Amino acid sequence: MMNYKGKPLVRKGNTLYYGAMSDSHVAMIQINKTHKACDLDMADSVTVQILSTDESLPIKDRVVKRTERLGLYEALHIADIWLARL
Numbered sequence: 001m002m003n004y005k006g007k008p009l010v011r012k013g014n015t016l017y018y019g020a021m022s023d024s025h026v027a028m029i030q031i032n033k034t035h036k037a038c039d040l041d042m043a044d045s046v047t048v049q050i051l052s053t054d055e056s057l058p059i060k061d062r063v064v065k066r067t068e069r070l071g072l073y074e075a076l077h078i079a080d081i082w083l084a085r086l
Helices: 072-085
Strands: 001-005 009-011 017-018 025-039 040-052 063-070
Touching: 009 072, 017 072, 025 072, 040 072, 063 072
Parallel strands: none
Antiparallel strands: 001 009, 009 017, 017 025, 025 040, 040 063
C-alpha cells in the first residue's frame, strides 16, 4: 500500500482514496481529465471530496467539502490540509 504524508493512498481506476477508513473522514479524489506527457497520462482536471466514514449517514450527506483542482499534486495538497483540520 502506498502512503502520502503518512496516510494511506489507494487507487482504483481514476479514483484515489486518501486517508484511513478508521478515521472520521477520508478524501476521494477523482481524475476527470488527463493529457499525455512523455507517454504518461497526467491529471488535468481533478475533483476532491472529503467524505465522512460514518456508514449510518446517507451517501449524499457524507460529502463534507468539495472542490476542483488542476493536477494531482494540487488535489492531494488540499485534501491533506482539509483532513488535518477535521
